[in-house]
Amino acid sequence: MPLRLLKYAVSREHPAPRFFRDCTEPKKTYDAVIIGGGGHGLAAAYYLAKDHGITNVAVLEKGYIGGGNTGRNTTIVRSNYLTPEGVNFYNASVKLFEDLSEELDLNLFYSNRGHFTLAHTDSAMRTMRWRAEVNKHVGVESYVVGPDEISKACPQLDISCSGQAPILGALYHAPGSVARHDAVAWGYAKEADRMGVEIFQSTEVTSIDVKSGKVVGVQTNKGYISTNRVLSAVAGFTPRICEMVDIETPIVIHPLQACVTEPMKPWLDTILVSGSLHVYVSQSSRGELVMGSSLDPYEIHSTRSSLDFVEGLTSHITDMFPFLGNVKVVRQWAGMADLTPDFAPIMGKTEVEGFYIDAGWGTWGFKATPISGKTMAETIARDMAPDMIKSFRLSRFEDYELTGEKGAASVGH
Amino acid sequence: MKLLQCPVNGIRPVSEFTYGGEYREMPDPDTCSDKEWAGYVHYRHGAPGLKKEWWYHGPSGTWFIAERNTLTDKVSRTYLYGQENKA
Amino acid sequence: MTLRIAEQENEWINRDMPLTFEYEGQQIEAYEGDTISSALWAADIKVLGRSFKYHRARGLLSFANHDVNALMTDGVDTNIRADVIPVTHNMQLTAVNTDGGVIKDKGRYIDKISAFLPVGFYYKTFHKPKWMFPFWEDKIRKAAGLGEVNFNYPRITRAKRYAHCDVLVVGAGASGLSAALEAAEAGSQVILVDENRKIGGSLTYDMATDVNTGSLLKQLTENVLNHANIQVIADAYAGGYYTDHLVPIVEKRGITKVRAGTVIVASGAFEQPPVFRYNDLPGVMLSSAAQRLVNRYSVKPFTKGVLVTANDYGYRAALDLAAAKVEIVAVIDMRQTGAEGDLTEKVKQAGIAVHLGSCIYEVVPSSDKLGVSAVIVCPYNEATAEADLHQQVVLNCDGVAMSAGWAPAAALLYQAGTQMRYDQAVQQFVPNQLPEGVFAAGKVNGIFELEQRLLDGKRAGAEAARYLGKSTADPVAVMAHRGNSPSHPYPIVNHPKGKNFVDFDEDIQVKDFINAAKEGFDNIELMKRFTTVGMGPSQGKHSNMNAIRILARIRDLPVEKIGSTTARPFFHPTPIGHLGGRGFHPHRHTAMHEWHVKEGGVMMEAGVWLRPAYYLPLGINLTSQQAVQQEAMAVRKSAGMIDGSTLGKIEVFGKDAAAFLERFYTGKFASQKVGNSRIAMLLDEAGVIVDDGVAVRLDQDKFYVSTNSSNAATVYREMQRNLQLWGMQVTLVNLTGVMSAMTLAGPSSRSILSELTDLDLLEEAFPQGAYREALVAGVKARVMRVAFVSDLAFEIHVPSSAGLHVWQKIMEAGKTYGLRPFGTDAQRLLRLEMGHHLISHDTDGLTNPFEAHAESLVAMDKAFFIGQRSLKILQKKPVKKKLVTFVLDADFGELPKECNLVIEKGEIAGRVTSISFSEYVNRVIGFAFVLPEQAKAGHRFAIRTDSGRIEMAEVVEHSFLSLNQG
């Protein structure tokens, strides 16, 4: 029993303070306003304060913190992308994640499990090798493995997938991990708050005030706030915020659904993804199987669940694990994902001075939480995007310089 | 599974359909600027609202336009392209 | 000792069918019709499981499918819900999540150290030092989880069904039965679903001290079961509500997906526990659970109990129990005012003491801590939720029944998008605004009194019929609830030592909420996530409402300001095998499929098709590599034939046919001669290559266009869309599945084919790119000269019904020439030798024609084609990569693989897209993307292999065949 828990047993009053203050009335002016109190927005606030000493910052969240996609994803962290810029970026995120529990002094249950992207077809095997080669090139531990090695790591997996789509191999990615998603938002909120950042929940931005191409303030349901720097970190709502400043983006919103089973004793240690079967699955520390699939096929701005999704997913998961027939799905849910044409985020400055964007996160936003916060904080502080995210700039679409992640599109998460 | 009304075949579950994206007017390629064209190719009206969309009924091979509110997922009407006024 | 009592009027057990089963090694007698829990309880076995976190002993709580502390395994299945699953003869059960049996569970020490494990404790520790976390995590993971998964559980594919009805009524209690009858009378087809084995809802256990309940139940049941318009599905639950009135009904045999015209939710309410110290001990249960035990299974909940209540329902329950000769010591009413009408009198007449304004301060556990020995009763201050310890009364008893109120079973209503409001009269959330076509009736609608529930059902049934246009009658009026609220606004008793449980799934106590709020988690959603209330398998059925009440009090806000958490599907946890069920995976077979299989074709999935990758003929020992090389060599030396029926085949017909293709594809077709073919390359609007096929001009106004196999459906669809958009006079016909296609290739192909057709096949008469129609083996065929795999090759298209015939005739004719069938692997090699790239194999989702050496196929001078405008923009930009053909140095060490990288000055310059050894060329040849400056013939570049070696390759001109020295 760790000693840190002792105080809870011996003190009469619960000896833990608030994670963050209960801010209700925003000030008239902030050095920067962050729209969106999810992981990304809170991380940006944290790094603004920590790395750049900018603490007069308001985070405006229309619901509750971490209530958007931060709390709806399937918590996978990995960096086995296809382009060097993608791999470098997500690898930097993995590195930050590895030390984040200590840095935020909150146990994020960052659990290194290893990650297999299963290939059922020749062309999938080719993509796996492509990713493995690029990963190796930039120093990330990913390699192509055969069915035997997959079986060794996950003996319960039916390699023939019930005859539906035999597994030919996989991309193994050693750093693949899962983390307690909500806690990431709480941890950043806690430490940002400690450094002076003010976090406002139930606070909705209704318009953004732009004068002569420059941001001068935001209107909220709690009054007007003057500021020269606004960050939009609102996955699922990006087009609505961008409309306020009259910026066009390629982003469309598609729901991404997920579900969990009843808790069971641990048996699945690795994270498994199958592009062909549209399945990704890991077992949480509580013992639930956390499962997801591909994006919904059409645009909806809603977090409704669909039966098609869970029917398809469960059918495929039993192709992989035929014995799960009587394990029960407890709950399904959905998040709204920003989808971009090249499956890469949109980050950095925009044509409106002082309006910064952190968007287009598709299905991979959670894993980027620390690094997006860090790089966006730098972008805001210096009014210049760091090299690491230059290829994610919004103007790449007008320039016909889409990122190469489109090549790996068949496999997400 | 949502229901959708094909203007030719009637109400069917959405599994019989393929979503074809928002219907958008193409700018005149001969007169528009590169920037306008790039915007047409890549940018989308991402904010929610009533949109004209392409949908395809697979079993009958029918393309049609659905006017759908992407916030509520309610379809207000469907019609064959160019027959908007007959609907 | 047995707690089974004499036969009750409407009991669900069959006393003529006794059975035995085993629980934790002990033999138990039961009857058919018992659930596991009722059978165990009858045998006086009350420890049915251990709790998730503290491993506390638990018994019955709801008896309504959310007793998630009583989960069993029979060695095959796990997490079996004992409260609702029927017991069967010879079952062998143990409780899940114990170490050493349910009584001696070694995990029970955790309860003793619970003070060290405050709410969210796992966030606060184990992470420093970092390297220790895996150690702790392993311990935590093993402690968590419920049952063990059985890896040998057989795969089950249950049939899934669709059903259609006018009105779906969810819940067959008083209001649901009445709603179903009303709607059915109006001519609607009704499906009525209820999760209980028998319909009737609370009428089957809540006798409500009324002698007429039984006859009402009988009459309603008969009317419903005999109504031609009503289909009853019992022992099944509505899993969730999905868009446009789609509700999956989960039965044991599988799922029925009901598409309804309207849905009436009459799902009732879950009884909610009052919260006091040790309210979780085996023997403490909800009053409705006690009533179910008695009236359905004829089992006493206890021999001598007390009834703690915060509403009038507790009085009725006490009378029910007393009527079944269960001794009730006292009714302890948390309210000062007591019950309405003559209830108090009736209870007193039954010899039961009534303590008004009192609460159970705590339950005194029996010496083994596995049951109840007494309760400590104190005056209760409703304003402070404190007990007055100065006036303690100890009542000896072995069980407690609890009534404090109800939470609507409103999950389906929430999922349908209902806006709820908090109704002070009933102290619960009720529908405020229902979505179109969704109706609510009965307790879920805030209507509790039986008479009114019947009316409310009638009203909802009539409204549903009116919505469907089946009736114009005005629905009956229903009286809103009057008098005492069925739910208490705050049935919580504070206790300094805690263990007053709110969430039994997750062992969450009152102080956990207070402490979570102190730490800033004072929003209901944050509180849910931090405390995990409602996250367990019962999904908050007995805990969410109390959590909301506690948070409201902490924040000093009215309950409606706190709001409620969303209710996601499923209503009850639903098996993966049910949901997955029988899935459909359509695939396509060519007409020659049977032949391929017989001849040793190794079939691979290619999109929806099954195609031979290569052939391993019976009796011949070949590796796949050898087979591929031999098949390819046959084409080079003599002849081979491949089944190309999977190609997309589209007829484009009409006076605008050529003009249409000119807009659709990059090339020119207006000038194309009848009887000739041209490459048809398709781009997307961004200028990326999507497909390449061949367009044959059959006539002035008729083209026959092929597409890549994987793109057939998409290209046809896009043609249809653009046709509408462009308003041209063209008819499209998709012949992909109608025509079989085969390519006969190699130097002997002409001779072979000439044996089966009168067509002049000589070069002058039938040159490269030409198209002819003729009889081949007696079948009308379309024949093309194509040069994809060989300079001399004929592509023969015939109606699919004759595909096998023609294929076999050609194979026979070719026998003497050494004709071999070849598969897709050899095809890949052959086209590589020819220097033809494959779209989406050698190109990717961003490749434009300038990068893929395909400029010659793009007629930029045309007025318009899809992607043209983007190419005009791309033309102004420097090309970033080029697709080239290469040969690997002959003295290579390690054979590179496809997608190995091209490395230039330590950086990624490109990648290998195709690579293969060619026996014919006797070299390793391939395609690669390289930097533009590396693209000239003769340029040497480096490829890094899997193991990190560098192998050198040289760019060559396009066809490799010239490299053949032999």
Added chain:
Amino acid sequence: MQNVVLQSPVAFAQTSLKPEMGFINGMAIVNRYSDPDVESRHAATLAICDVSCLTRFAIKGPAATDSLKAKGIELPGSANSWSRHDATLVMRLGNSEFLLEDPIGVQQCKELTEQLQSGDGVHVVLRNDASFILSGELLEELLAQVCAINLSGPMLADNQLAMTSIAGVSVVVLRQEVAGQSLLRLWCDGTFGVYLWETLLNIIKELGGGPVGINQFFNSN
């Protein structure tokens, strides 16, 4: 086309059942799978019968209606409905698309194939349908397991036909009364035929039915 033996698109799925074969319209087709009693029982319970061998004629294009009318063919009035021209089944698959099918022994489609050629505004369409008859008292149960829409209601009443999806495959379906028994007719792309046959047959067997040969419904002699 002498010596050409045409294959049913589902022939491959039937050979292992070792049926008694016959020839109709040049196509090898299953006459029966088992003895007539068993087949009759299947037909009454739940059965699938391959009738891909029936002759068909299809035409599409803005002038399709006129050219059929010019040949004296009576046409169904609206899209997605069917009618009879003498014994020939005439299906209107869209405003300007028709599929005709002859019962055994009728030559209407053959004649049309010979007489009508593609030309201005009409396009004769080649077909390769896998075509089945589904019959039996458990038909609705079978449909409930494979089709999301309600085919027992008004969708197929009054000579309506539907283009929908069955077990994931696009099909044309309609209902016919034959000797007082309600049958479902089904057409799909022949290359999906084997899959659909096997999928339906598996469920049919589960439900106690089986395959029947064409003799069950047509006298092929």
